[in-house]
Amino acid sequence: MSKTKELAEKLSTLEIGNMYENDFYWTWDKTDDELSAIFTVADALRDLRERNKSTKIFDSGLGISIFRDNSTRTRFSFASACNLLGLEVQDLDEKKSQIAHGETVRETANMVSFMADVIGIRDDMFIGEGHKYQKTFMDAVTEGNEHGVLEQKPTLVNLQCDVDHPTQCMADMAHVINYFGGVENLKGKKVAMTWAYSPSYGKPLSVPQGVAALFTRFGMDVVLAHPEGYDIMPEVEEVAKKNAEANGGSFTKVNSMEEAFKDADIVYPKSWAPFKAMEKRTELYRKGDKEGIDKLEQELLENNAKFKDWTCSEEMMSLTKDGKALYLHCLPADITGLSCEEGEVDNSVFDRYIDPLYKQASYKPYVIAAMIFLAKVKDPVSALKALDEADEPRLSFKK
């Protein structure tokens, strides 16, 4: 039996009826079965592609991407996922549109969606804004579909908001599951999600938040470490606590990178901005207070600089389980001596983990494709089997 067929069998045991025609905002909106379905379909699509089998389920249709922040990885992952399924990506570049012209989100949402099957949005810059934008957008197209304006309701793939970065964290987890040889081996593993120093300012909180909320669902002991003041959103901490309780793991907070790294199986050292500072920044932007923003930036950079020892050095790594914890990063990292003078990670550490880091990233296109697949295909079990059996190559004449 092919791997895809095995995965289809596994999928058939999961309760996933609610995924059809649904959206993906945050991992904690989803049941365990639903997350498992995404990993399963992602693996199946990868297997099919590796065996040169077509996974093109769309004959036409658009995948709309909206990047309100720069992106390489997520942009190409989204494009790859859409292309893999047969959708053409059309980027809504707000600079080339008439949006500045007084157009509302509700209007834009409908105007770009007449033939859109998927909407991918990255809006991670302002606390309290990114998710709201996605919600407003999707409410508009849902209404548009109900009122007969849109023939189909496009599905949302959250490509990073101010709260969660689900395609990243799901790819991270797919990598972890694969690295440790299965979900069943994750119970009791210690994960250090820690802040790390970076010379730049205002990095989003969505990755540490997403990791705290997702990794606690697998019975792992997740330790969130950061200098005082660098808190993440309290609502997400609550999610992490509940998940840990429900799944037999733990969620603890410490103010020491060493403590977090001690005997850790997995480390995820990454810079982010303090939640409260980000709230303040959002407020300053709303007021258009340029001076205030510059002052805040200055303060934050000065504050960051107090914690330059929060870095994933060789010494720090030696504290981990056998000195060999799995090092994770969403990339790009601030690499000491390579991309900056002092940063999140030593070059020698980073370099040793290049292959696993790139493999970690390689899951993202498949995770996104799986999210789309499960939202668009009514009977994904049969669909996977049919794709497996079909004699449709991805590349004809490959051999």
Next chain:
Amino acid sequence: MSKTKELAEKLSTLEIGNMYENDFYWTWDKTDDELSAIFTVADALRDLRERNKSTKIFDSGLGISIFRDNSTRTRFSFASACNLLGLEVQDLDEKKSQIAHGETVRETANMVSFMADVIGIRDDMFIGEGHKYQKTFMDAVTEGNEHGVLEQKPTLVNLQCDVDHPTQCMADMAHVINYFGGVENLKGKKVAMTWAYSPSYGKPLSVPQGVAALFTRFGMDVVLAHPEGYDIMPEVEEVAKKNAEANGGSFTKVNSMEEAFKDADIVYPKSWAPFKAMEKRTELYRKGDKEGIDKLEQELLENNAKFKDWTCSEEMMSLTKDGKALYLHCLPADITGLSCEEGEVDNSVFDRYIDPLYKQASYKPYVIAAMIFLAKVKDPVSALKALDEADEPRLSFKK
């Protein structure tokens, strides 16, 4: 019999031999049968898509878009139409090209068209320029095709020039036909195409011109209303007059919004710039007279401000037939109290018409696709029937 088959039957009664391998500049270049064919094919393509049937007639090929002005709706409509038929959009972004480098339009036209089946151009900024650019471009590719440089002659879809905005006005009309239950119900309907106040400056004239020229072909009473001095191009007024005469309707001009709205069945209140001012502006740009341009803008804004009462308020709407005229706008509108302090339309009016406005916009992708289809398919009647009968889903495993 399926709706598509009925539409194919209707199409077979129309004289459309000239549409094959032809271009679309202005609606008044086309016969009644040709316009009817576009509505018919647009409806059929919509019906096929709604029934999840593939309408992909191209296996490869490019749709080139050239936007010399910002665009959301038209950009996505063009992308949607191309994708629906199997063409990939490639945008000619003049900033990323070597055009500034001294390249002629003739050269660019050929260089981007080696595998282009469609060219969509928006060039609406300067009176006397937009159409000229499209014509020069298409003459070049026609010659290129005749001289063996291009294997195929791409077809032009005018995505808005200084004279007409045919994809917009055809979509508007498709909406009107659908709203009133058929072309046969339009005779004698009163249409108020009126100027409205906007705080911005220099909006194109192509929409009021296109509406005046197109709506007069359906036996309707078209009233063009604007403050003194806000005339449209006299050539297009002539077209409107002749069309009205030939089709048993009327074309009149008034200088009062109230008079136009009185008992109207359809209202289309929208800002535009005075034709003569736009001619002057083109001249100033040609000379590079920055000071003159700024002065002209100032004058025009001041002049606009004298006519703030030209707005589609609730009072104004109450003058229309039963107070319930169909409100049209090409979007985005300047909405009083939403996108600006004082604009083209009251928020309460606009909001009440959101669904019909969005439906109006939803016709554009299909109108564009129909224009392409009729220019590229030799026997569109048989083609529609074949698409209808084929067992090719747009989205596999949808159900």
Next chain:
Amino acid sequence: MSKTKELAEKLSTLEIGNMYENDFYWTWDKTDDELSAIFTVADALRDLRERNKSTKIFDSGLGISIFRDNSTRTRFSFASACNLLGLEVQDLDEKKSQIAHGETVRETANMVSFMADVIGIRDDMFIGEGHKYQKTFMDAVTEGNEHGVLEQKPTLVNLQCDVDHPTQCMADMAHVINYFGGVENLKGKKVAMTWAYSPSYGKPLSVPQGVAALFTRFGMDVVLAHPEGYDIMPEVEEVAKKNAEANGGSFTKVNSMEEAFKDADIVYPKSWAPFKAMEKRTELYRKGDKEGIDKLEQELLENNAKFKDWTCSEEMMSLTKDGKALYLHCLPADITGLSCEEGEVDNSVFDRYIDPLYKQASYKPYVIAAMIFLAKVKDPVSALKALDEADEPRLSFKK
């Protein structure tokens, strides 16, 4: 027998085993058989397309383009080639990415390539840099593929580096072969690859270098002419010399445009910057010496201006074989009296050669497609035959 079948037969006589899964940097990396295979497959793909036959070998997959310099022709040629084979182009716009953010080339290369079958790179601005960038990029994805990060190794198509511009020069040569009725008629033809005056500064050397290295492989007498100081890279001159020796032609250098044009069968007058000045410029950019760069530019422009008589005038053309040499240019040209006051070529000369110039350009999409085809298809002979026999139209219902 169809033309494609004949070409497939010809292809079967060539030794091309090394092309599969290989890259295209420079023409002199390739054997005569390999170059011949590219011309052959390009002709076959053109024949298939002209007969409305599908050449889509990819069902999904991305073609990544990276343009570190502006481009119209090459951008659209690459897009056309990818589309012809079924790949979707995804442009890596460094401004929209996080590359400035400290990301390495190795990382970017892997991050964009998870589903990339082809990478097209233009990086021609700095001597000593362009090729290095392409090499670093491809080494990274090759390693990524070997280490299990990338399921497939994308193939490189060099869209112009500092050393060669192979897609241009191969298209030029395809045009020359076609113009003279076959490779066998090229022996002994005189080619004048000459510098010409342009009011702009710092044009790449890759075209004269590529022409010198490629045209000498066909037994032609290639004369490289430029004012003193405008040398090309000595390494490439060496290649040209060796090629001439091996193929029974010649490679000579002169400092007179007249001498080069005298009795020439082919002329390629085109501006470029002196090699040594470009080396100096690279150095200045590396140091960030803005003043030095401005000064160098000034010097070079002044120096250029001494050689305004190096222009392809009617007088100059009259020196060529029967006054009717084939005029080549990679476009866009600096045309005296059209795009500039004094430039590379008289308007009357340029205008007389418009059709052949555009035909010259028309080979580029097919040359690129052939490079991809030969790198991705294991048995290209059978593949061409299968495409020829299949009943898959490019445009359905064309007739």
